[in-house]
Amino acid sequence: MTAPIDPPSATVVEERPQAGPGGTPGTSIQGRSLGQIAWMRLKRDKVAMGGAIVVILLILIAIFAPVLVGWFGHPPNEFHQEMIDPATQTPKGGSGIGWDFLFGVEPLNGRDLFSRVVYGARISLLIAFFATLLSVVIGTVMGIVAGYFGGWVDTLISRVMDVFLAFPLLVFSLALIGVLAQFETSLAVKGDTLRILLLIFVIGFFNWPYIGRIIRGQTLSLREREFVDAARSLGARGPYILFREILPNLIAPILIYATLLIPTNVLFEAALSFLGVGIPAPTATWGGMLSDAVKYYTVPHFMFFPGMAIFITVLAFNLFGDGLRDALDPKSSR
């Protein structure tokens, strides 16, 4: 990371006549930006690309959930008592898996597990994305400011980060969401929307120091670089240097840690839903489904599908994030 990635003027000519398997002999030597190089490295990393494809698929599933459910399933909250054995309250034939119900049905009320897993992706990904965005924005701003200005600003922000890192986040979220129920009527938003916003806030707001610390460290080393000195000697002021000189060089770590933070947030949302403080019933969430499934461990498919959904999502994001890091920062040890 010696030069900014973003400005096209800063391209570096690679002194390699045959640039990998993609390059054909005989073509003229091309200049490639660092971004292009990273993209090439990423394309070569099959595991990371696999992760990326799964991530894109998951996003598509979440966006087109109503369409998918319309083709292959039933409305996610619709009861199908006819699929349930009235004596034991478990699905007839064990799971109810078949062409009509691809993943089987839930015990007790016979809701379509496929539809609920698909709709669950919406909540999980929505919360994970926006919570990550919130963390990244706060973390980047705080990290840059702390790292660049140093002194008492740095001390103050660093201590605040320490406080946040020491915070018992899970316990706090449990308490906060419990307390909020008392004030629900006086708020403008209600029900699911309120809970989603709240979860995004809780998860996002308390996770920013992780990314903030990394950004601060990077900024500390960047601000001593020659190109920053050069800009400063040309008369550039703080904000310009921060956002035009330093920030572009931080795109790589921000991207990497954002990708790695998403799966953590998916798990955290699942944990909160599992503990019963997530999205209220009957809205489907993966964590909430797992929580229900614990009572019915003799009906394993109920736990298997939402569990697999969380597993695949977290794994895909992690593989993609690792690949992205290798591509953007080849010096990091694997």
Next chain:
Amino acid sequence: MTKKSAAAIVAAGAALALGLSACGGGGADTKKTEGGSSGASAAKDVPNAALEAVFNPSDKKGGTLKMAVSEDWDSVDPGDTYYAMSWNLLRIYGRPLVTFKPDAGAKGRELVPDLAESLGTPSDGGKTWTYKLRAGVKFEDGTPITSKDVKYAVLRSMDKDTLVNGPTYFNDWLDLPKDFKSVYKTPDVNTDQAIETPDDQTIVFHLNRAYGGFDYFAALPGTVPVPKAKDTGVKYRDHVVASGPYMFEKVEAGKQYTLVRNPNWDPATDPIRKALPDRYEISLNVNADDLDNRILAGDLHIDLAGSGVQPAALSRVLSDPAIKARTDNPTQARTWYTSIIGDVPPLDNIECRKAVIYGADRVGLQNAYGGEFAGGDIASSLMPPSIGGWKKLDLYPTGTGDVEKAKAALAACGHPDGFETNMSYRADRPKEKATAESLQQALAKVGIKLTLKGYPTSDYYSLYAGKPEFVKKNKIGLATNGWGADWNDGFGFMSQITDSRTIRASGNYNLSVKSPEVDALIDKAYVETDVAKRDALWGEVDQKVMENAFVLPGVYSKAVLVRGAGMTNAAVSGAWDMYDYLNLGVS
């Protein structure tokens, strides 16, 4: 109605057993003879065998009875407990004045004298009740038990600041002097106007108004004698002084209790207890699913909670005929229902309340509570059938929801297109969550839109559904609810949940029944001394509650109980609706 369905289950079980023996006959002959020989030593397992008669009766002494429960319980101190399992069990180490006969079914609802020589003698028109204690009864340390110990026990159990659990019937009904606060705070106040002890064997209770059913009060654990010298307030639970056949050997709070024989218990003074096992081992906080598996495997005898197996074990229990033969499926004196709260418009209009009942999918609600075996029969009223005075009401259809009638009621209410309201449920209770979800689905069909709100069980009555201010502010029109009888009569079941005058600022169990008409009937029932007439009055209360559509009944609760292998004298008592813990033994 319950009897009928119970009979049907027995018949089904018998048919199953027949099918099974036919299979055995066709297959392995050796297996059959083996089964026959073991059948000679112990009674043959049949589903519901312990419902109407004592199953596997025996007088064999010895062995260790192993019990477990998936949670901790409030306290083993007789003056500080409100759990049915606790009221049932504590009689192995404590002797109340009067208790329920250890027998199966309705016979178990009969009151018999225990520490007292006979049931209470009323005088002064039911305002004064006299009991005479048996001679020769001693505490575990050999001290004779006197009527003063009983008086002290009753008075201490009323201090709800120190002993927070347990009912407050004595507080409400005894004719106490004004300056009496508690045995701990005002030990010197003379309380003879409430409880008199003219001699060591006689105890006289004076009530502030007449009550014909005082023997039920005398059966409360509060009358188990407590020696004043050994009372350590809330810490008494660490060493309860035994008056029954067993005493505590080891008390590990939240983990385990062990009880051994009390050498100072004299069987000659105790006609109702058999005292068969040498030891009781009671484990606490056992994982609920693990507990079920250990009972099925024969490693444990009894799930102390008596509320039935977990959903995971249920399918295994019902699908394996050999295990099913070891089950009992009693209907309990408990109803699961939904309160329809008239404080929240438009539910202040009776027609809107009726629309909710018409629109509800009653079969769906039954399934939500666990189906016909683990959940119970579809309820047609608030009061469960085992309470005297119950009659089957037929005010509303009990099918999968009557859209026509619901729409008609909505039109009469002035909301032909339906309305919106909120429904609260206990978030950590999957069955109540399923109930709320089922109701949301069913009512959407008639245009009533429900928003579901889950609240934690521990604060459900103190901060949320039981707090009228919160309910009104948050517009909670419907709230899941459930109630079990303190004892099986109209007073023991209905008084706390239908009397509008019991409603306080928070901590209410009566969420919706507010009617002067009902209150007047309750007052009439209090003073009625004739049992049949009193029962009829409670039945009328039940009918009025339903006519006014204050509640949407869910199910009359049933539980699938499993008899531990080798357990003798199993009997599902009609008083507790679980196995009676007094005379169990091990073979």
